[in-house]
Amino acid sequence: MKRRKQIEESVCKVLMAGATYLIILTLLFLIFVILKRGLRSVSWEMITQVPKGGYYFGEEGGILNAIVGSFYIAAGATFLAFLIGLPVALFMNVFLTRHERLLERIRFFMDVLWGVPSIVYGAFGFAVMVYLGLRASLLAGIITVTLLIVPIMIRAMDEVLRMIPQGLLEASYALGSTRTEISFKVFCRQALPGMITAVLLAFGRGIGDTASVLFTAGYTDYIPETLLQPVATLPLAIFFQLSSPIPEVQERAYAAAVVLTVIILVVSLLARLLSARFKEHVLK
Amino acid sequence: MRHRHKRKLIDRLSHGWMLFSLMIVLLIPLAIGLGLVMKSLPILQQGDFGKLLIGTDWHPLKGRFGFLPFIVSSLYVTLLSFLIAGPICLMAAIYLTQYARRWLLKIMHPVIDVLAGIPSVVYGVWGVLVIVPFIARQLAPFCGRESSGYSLLAGAIVLAVMSIPFILNLLIEVFTAMPIELKEASLALGATYWETIKRVLLREGFSGIVAAFGLGISKALGETIAVLMVVGNVVCIPDGVLQAGYPLPALIANNYGEMMSIPLYDSALMLAALILFVIILLFNGLARLTMKRGRVQR
Numbered sequence: 001m002k003r004r005k006q007i008e009e010s011v012c013k014v015l016m017a018g019a020t021y022l023i024i025l026t027l028l029f030l031i032f033v034i035l036k037r038g039l040r041s042v043s044w045e046m047i048t049q050v051p052k053g054g055y056y057f058g059e060e061g062g063i064l065n066a067i068v069g070s071f072y073i074a075a076g077a078t079f080l081a082f083l084i085g086l087p088v089a090l091f092m093n094v095f096l097t098r099h100e101r102l103l104e105r106i107r108f109f110m111d112v113l114w115g116v117p118s119i120v121y122g123a124f125g126f127a128v129m130v131y132l133g134l135r136a137s138l139l140a141g142i143i144t145v146t147l148l149i150v151p152i153m154i155r156a157m158d159e160v161l162r163m164i165p166q167g168l169l170e171a172s173y174a175l176g177s178t179r180t181e182i183s184f185k186v187f188c189r190q191a192l193p194g195m196i197t198a199v200l201l202a203f204g205r206g207i208g209d210t211a212s213v214l215f216t217a218g219y220t221d222y223i224p225e226t227l228l229q230p231v232a233t234l235p236l237a238i239f240f241q242l243s244s245p246i247p248e249v250q251e252r253a254y255a256a257a258v259v260l261t262v263i264i265l266v267v268s269l270l271a272r273l274l275s276a277r278f279k280e281h282v283l284k
Numbered sequence: 285m286r287h288r289h290k291r292k293l294i295d296r297l298s299h300g301w302m303l304f305s306l307m308i309v310l311l312i313p314l315a316i317g318l319g320l321v322m323k324s325l326p327i328l329q330q331g332d333f334g335k336l337l338i339g340t341d342w343h344p345l346k347g348r349f350g351f352l353p354f355i356v357s358s359l360y361v362t363l364l365s366f367l368i369a370g371p372i373c374l375m376a377a378i379y380l381t382q383y384a385r386r387w388l389l390k391i392m393h394p395v396i397d398v399l400a401g402i403p404s405v406v407y408g409v410w411g412v413l414v415i416v417p418f419i420a421r422q423l424a425p426f427c428g429r430e431s432s433g434y435s436l437l438a439g440a441i442v443l444a445v446m447s448i449p450f451i452l453n454l455l456i457e458v459f460t461a462m463p464i465e466l467k468e469a470s471l472a473l474g475a476t477y478w479e480t481i482k483r484v485l486l487r488e489g490f491s492g493i494v495a496a497f498g499l500g501i502s503k504a505l506g507e508t509i510a511v512l513m514v515v516g517n518v519v520c521i522p523d524g525v526l527q528a529g530y531p532l533p534a535l536i537a538n539n540y541g542e543m544m545s546i547p548l549y550d551s552a553l554m555l556a557a558l559i560l561f562v563i564i565l566l567f568n569g570l571a572r573l574t575m576k577r578g579r580v581q582r
Contacts, residue, residue, distance in 0.1 A: 009478035016379035019372045020388070023448055027399050030410050030445070037413055084305045091302035106306075108572055113313055115499065115568035116561065117506020119533045123557040124316045126540065127323050147312055154309065178295040208403025211508040211533070215540045235405040239509060242409065257409045261402065268401050272394075 031261070038258030041251040047259060051221045063256050066237035068223050070260075072138060073233060074207035077145035081153050081202055084146075086195075089157035090183040097169065107158065113151040119211040121148045126215040139227040141217030148212050149202040156201055160194025161187060193275035200271035204264055210235035234260045316561065324555035327548050336555070342519050349552040351559070353521050357436065357529030360522060361511060362504045364440035369447050370497055377455035382481060389456075399449035408513035411442035416514055424526055431526040434516035439529065442514055443504050451500035458492030459485065491574050498571030502564045508533035532556050 049062035096103050125144035134140055164187060172182045188195065210233075218230030219240065234256060241253035327336070327349065339350020380389050420433030466488060470480040486493070516528025517538060536553050 005476055005478070009476060012478060013379070013383060016375040016383065019375035020379045020384065020392075022372065023376055023399075023452070024392075024395055026445055026448075027395050029414075030402070030407075033410055033413055034406060084308055087298070087302040087305040088309055091306055095299070095302065106310075108569075108576070109310065109313075111572050112565060112568045113309075115502055115506075115564055116313070116316070117503075117508065117533065117564060119506065119508040119536055120316065120320075120557050120561045120564075123536055123540070123554065124319050127319050127554060150309060150312070178291055180295040180298040181291070183298070204401050208401070208405070210403070210405045211537055214537055235403055235509070238405050238409060239513070242412065242513070254409065254413075257406050261406050264401050264403060264406075265398065268397060 034254075034257055034261055038254035038256075041255035042258055043255075046252065046255055050223065063232075063234070063237050063252065063259070065221055065223050066232040066234045066256065067259065069138075069217070069220075069231040070207050070234040070263075072224070072231060073141045073145055073213060073217060074203050076138070076142035077149055077206045078153075078199060078203045080142065080146040081150045081206075082199060085150050085153035085157060085198075085202075086188075088154050089161055090187060092158055093161035093164070094169065094179050094183045094187060097166070107155070110151045110155050110158075114155060117211070118148050118209050119214075122212040122215055125212065129216060135228075136216055136218030136230045137228045138217065138224050138231040141213045141231060141233070142227075144212045144216045145206045145209065148209060149206050152205055153198050153202040156198035157191070157195055160191040160198065163194075164190050193278045196274045196278060197271045200267050200274070204267045204271075207267070208235060208260065208264055210239060234263075313565075317558075320554055320558040320561060324551050324558050327551040327555055330548065340521060344549045344552065349548070351532075351556065353519050354530055354532045354535050354556065355559075356521050357515070358505060358531040358533075360436050360525070360529060361439045361443060361515065361531050362501055364436065364525060365443035365447060365504050366497065366501050368440065368444035369451055369500065372444075373448055373451040373455055373496075373500075374493065377452055377459055378481060378485075381456060381459040382477075382485070392456075396449040396453050399445075400453070404446065404507060404510040405513075407442055407446050408510040410445075411438055411510060411514040415441050419526065427526070429524070429526050432516070432528070434514055434528055435526050436515060436522055436529040437525040439511045439515035439531070440525070442510050443507055446507060446510060447500045447504050450503055451496055454496035454499060455493065458489045458496060461492075462488055491577060495571040495575035498567060498574065502567035502571065505567070506533060506560060506564050508537050512537055532560050536560075 046062040047067060048064055050065045051062070092103055092106060096106075121144055125140060125147070129136070129140050168186060168190065169182060172186050177186070213233050213236065217233055217236075219232050219236055220230045221232070222229075224231045238253050238256045238260065241249050241256065244250060244253075336349055336351055337355070338352050339348070340352045341348045341350040342353060380392055415438045416433035418433070419435060419438055420431055423437075424431035424433070462485060466484055467480055470484045471477070475483065511531055512534040515531060515534060517530050517534055518528040519530050520527075522529045536556050539549070539553060
């Protein structure tokens with residue numbers, strides 16, 4: 001009897017360890033495959049030129065339009081989401097601290113909102129555009145992506161602000177601060193490292209999302225000059241080029257995947273570094 | 285005196301801005317729901333809803349819209365991916381929180397972050413490069429079947445890899461949030477470590493585990509691009525995992541550009557988005573509630 005128990009435990013332990021290492025290996029394998037397949041076709045030309053005539057038949061050009069377009073969309077959306085998200089997160093943690101049930105409901109609501117898939121945002125954004133008579137444009141793309149990343153940003157900021165001890169709030173009140181001053185001068189500063197992580201997290205989500213920009217941002221070979229022009233994005237560049245029957249164009253899809261993966265990795269690395277760097281302003 | 289007025293004014297203004305932002309955020313889902321309902325009204329008025337749901341006939345040109353093939357494909361892909369990812373995540377979470385050394389859990393956090401951050405289109409590329417050829421060349425011949433590789437199984441595997449970081453993260457949280465006294469009490473009564481995990485921790489964390497799985501499933505249900513790239517996109521009711529399928533999100537994504545000229549087509553696609561939206565909201569809400577309830581009980 002005792003032996004059986006021991007055997008059961010060690011078998012399960014091996015299985016569980018196997019599962020853990022399988023996950024790590026899958027990640028390494030994934031990155032290895034993407035890099036190995038794509039690095040061959042990454043060239044300087046590819047990331048510094050827009051597509052030229054005959055590009056989609058395998059001739060000259062690059063994907064600069066998509067890289068710049070993705071940055072425009074992600075930066076614009078992150079900025080808008082920050083303008084909406086920061087006040088909401090501060091409001092929840094400075095103004096509403098006494099209404100716990102309400103707070104709990106708002107958090108629940110945000111969590112549920114987080115789960116709405118991006119294709120639904122995309123379809124909704126498109127429906128609104130058609131209703132207003134707009135065409136696919138940078139502006140429509142930015143607004144749709146903003147809707148997508150606002151809940152992410154709010155919840156991420158909220159998690160950081162929540163950790164700030166109540167004593168800090170009370171001390172600021174006692175010194176005669178208004179709630180606005182507490183929000184922006186005390187809480188923002190205290191939560192700065194986490195805020196940076198939240199913003200970069202949202203930026204990463206915005207730059208990598210495909211389904212929401214599929215109908216709203218359109219696609220073009222040029223870098224847009226106004227908000228009302230259509231704009232290309234990296235995920236869509238990958239998606240469209242991969243479905244091309246011409247091998248050279250497919251190669252470029254792999255290269256574009258490398259570019260996107262590297263951008264995402266850099267952003268997440270940056271989030272770590274910056275948030276560690278700004279920890280010095282935090283009171284302990 | 286003037287200074288105080290200024291401070292108060294600023295306070296008012298920022299209060300207004302905060303309230304306004306909160307209203308916007310609370311209104312988003314309402315607006316989405318309303319917009320989708322309004323857009324899908326034309327098709328709902330035409331035929332009855334039940335018929336649309338169980339209809340298998342999809343011929344937009346002839347005005348026939350049956351959603352069953354897409355719903356079945358979605359369920360297939362999602363459940364299959366859960367069958368792969370669920371057990372792996374549960375085992376890894378137990379190992380990481382109960383057996384493994386500290387450093388392993390420490391390196392696991394960046395691994396999870398990176399996996400979760402990789403855009404879905406990159407997962408799709410990986411699926412096309414690795415999973416699809418594997419199924420076409422190795423797995424299908426091994427099972428004595430023929431397959432192009434673009435299949436429900438390929439979609440499910442890609443989806444499983446994508447949902448692993450998400451589920452694992454939640455599960456790790458569930459296990460680390462458990463009070464250590466429970467474990468100590470069980471060990472003190474003479475149970476082995478494994479018995480403690482099986483009889484105490486799994487039971488105690490049951491609602492959290494169920495909630496984590498539920499959230500994972502609802503996330504997988506809405507995933508679009510990665511699945512679309514490997515699943516084949518053939519309209520039929522699939523009868524095997526090596527066959528191609530056509531999940532709901534893929535239907536919306538693939539047909540949006542061209543639908544404007546065909547009557548009722550855009551309405552049908554909006555209905556698909558609405559179905560997805562409602563199912564996912566319900567699922568998500570239930571899972572979050574279960575999670576909260578589990579926490580309150582303790």
